[in-house]
Amino acid sequence: MYSLHHVSKAALRASSSRRWMQTTAARNAISKFAMPAMSPTMTEGGIASWKKKEGESFMAGDVLLEIETDKATIDVEAQDDGVLGKIIAPDGTKNIPVGKTIALLAEEGDDISNLEIPAEESAPPKSQETSSSRSASTTTSPSSQPPAAVAKQSPPSPPTESHVPQTSRPLFPSVLRLIQEHHLPQGEIDKIRGTGVRGMLTKGDVLAHLGLASAPTGTYRETPAQDAKTDKKTGAQGEKKEAAAPLDGAAIRRLIVSNMLEASAKERAAAIPKVEADFDSIIADYLPRKKSVPAASAPAASSSKPHSGSDFIDGLI
Amino acid sequence: MASLARIRTAVPRRMHLARAIQTAADTTQLHQDASHSEPFTVKLHEDSFRGYRTDTPSLDVEVTKENLLKWYKEMTVIRRMEQAADALYKQKLIRGFCHLAIGQEAISVGINSATTFEDKIISSYRTHPFVVLRGGNIKSLIGELLGRVCGVSKGKGGSMHVFTEAFQGGHGIVGAQVPLGAGLAFAQKYLGKKTATFAMYGDGASNQGQVFESYNMAKLWNLPCIFVCENNKYGMGTSAERSSANTEYYTRGDKIPGIQVNGMDIIAVHQASKFAKEWVTSDKGPLLVEFVTYRYAGHSMSDPGTTYRTREEIQRMRSTQDPIRGLQRYISEWGLASEEDLKTIDKEAKAEVDTAVEEAKQSPFPDESELWTDIYKAGYEPPFMRGRDREEVHYY
Secondary structure (H helix, E strand, C coil), rough: CCCHHHHHHHHHHHCCCCCCHHHHCCCCEEEECCCCCCCCCEEEEEEEEECCCCCCCEEECEEEEEEHHHHHHHHEEEECCEEEECCCCCCCCCCCCCCCCEEEEEECCCCCCCCCCCCCCCCHHHHHHHHHHHHHHHHHHHHHHHHHHHHHHHCCCCCCCCCCCCCCCCCCCCHHHHHHHHHCEEEEEEEEHHHHHHHHHHHHHHHHHHCCCCCCCCCCCCCCCCCCHHHHHHHHCCCCCCCCCCCCCCHHHHHHHHHHCCCCCCCCHHHHCCCCCCCCHHHCCCCCCCCCCCCCCCHHHHCHHHHHHHHHHHHHC | CCCHHHHHCCCCCCCCCCCCCCCCCCCCEEECCCCCCCCCCEECCCEEEEECCCCCCCCEEEEEEEHHHHHHCCCCCCHHHHEEEEHHCCCCCCCCCCCCCCCCHHHHHHHCCCCCCCCCCECHHHHHHHHCCCCCCCCHHHHHHHHHCCCCCCCCCCCCCCCCCCCCCCCCCCCCCCHHHHHHHHHHHHHHCCCCEEEEEEEEHHHHHHHHHHHEEEEEEEECCEEEECCCCEEEEEEHHHHHHCCCCHHHHCCCCCCEECCCHHHHHHHHHHHHHHHHHCCCCCCEEEEECCCCCCCCCCCCCCCCCCCCHHHHHHHHHCCHHHHHHHHHHHEEEEECHHHHHHHHHHHHHHHHHHHHHHHCCHHHHHHHHCCCCCCCCCCCCCCCCCCEEECC
């Protein structure tokens, strides 16, 4: 035992030059290196350059690669010691979503000669789905809260009327009274299209549905636009813009810059002074002043254009 | 201003002629043959402590093999857990704030090793290790960071709002926990308990006014409060020299004695914590303890950590002063365990953390009804509570 102890100590001392002190465990599993989100708002990024090559070992804290986000190029450090097994996304790859595997990392001493790229995992879309379903559920539940509150706060229905209509939107008292007076069943109320704020039922909607009014807004007509043509154009463009996908950071900046370019075009043109000048008026600045020229020489000079045109040559030839 | 920071790092840190504290993690010497079953004595490096208005703790420390291996396991688990939190944040499963204590593990493990669960520990927000050491588990901590129901605060608190029965948090406002800690010590003295309070803060919070108010009250009323300054040399992005006129944080207590401790050597931290607890529980009044340590990561997950210090500095600290590496060296050199044993501990730690993370991920998010609970004590709520906007009203 004693000798073994000594031997192991000697072995330790001999191997101390090699970096044997690792805080990581030796394991044979290959770990996937996913695209990290360098900021909470980052959704995708590009790889600027890999700082380590395949098969190269690294220590915890070494820079593995540089990631290009829409804001900046950021270094990504390694958390553990290891060896870069395989690079899946090479330099220059763009638009990699956060969470996608971009490399395989291995431990020191692992066999990395035949690493295969794993099948694409469905983790990123799953997380997006769960987040979108969560956001959908949170938006519907607050809307169910206010009608509960309003139903409690609204005046009690007449004792003869036991039917309280259920709507996903809050009910105006006038609308509630109309519904109850005319005994509208639930099925009909659901069919009425609301033209109020956020789709709420208005009195006009109910009256129009009952046939007691011609339209939800009655006889009120909006004044027609001054130029029907431009309205149609902006209307079409507006719809097109809404139909387009929501803009991300880079696209917003491009939009802002192009708008600024258009808006400033007039000013930029105005900054360049448009001088109505011809050859003679420019030359007149440099020609020697005539003695008989009065104070208002400019209009006189311009009126005597044909003469000054040939005069300057006289002295030269 | 960033250029100034770079110039500063080129200047050597401690230029005074007095002996400086050393912060290597592996300078403790074996005094007698390391016994595997009985406590044995080790001698700390002579520059492990510095004292102000007091003698420093003894350099001879009695340790046992089980303790050293236990501390090694704890520190490794904590390191793995923080790295797992880092990876989860980068996958956007953890959102919001996340302040990691990678590099500072020796402090939490060391303080925990010298205290019981009766002592109070209150800290700021770099406190994930304390949750796991003081009664929580990895699943509940990671679950809290992920915002799931299995978390210590039911997923509603997040990284800066973690508490256990034996750990008093977990506080977001910088330096706000120090007066709370003094109050906890006051309660302990009032109730006649022979226990201590560790009120912890960082070098960035050490200049807060309420910290000095707490010093005054603790000294005036002789409270059993240990003020612990975790000096990791950077308050967010500001180095200690640029933020504090007096960077000897252990002298800041004026009349309160203080000691400065090498926070990267687990044995020194253990000895200092034991010394501090004995000090305050023997009615000597408060004590200031400054642990000189280092964090490898940035201040939080949104800070890369390299804009105010060089990568070489971080790598140098990692390779020469890592607390886990230092303890590993002790264990190997003193023949307490072989390299394979330690690697097995590493593997177990990694497996433990991985399983806990997977379990935490399976836990659901809190139900909508949880928005209205834990605001008031159950049964004492007002008739109604307003939510996030005007229409959202909850009736109890």
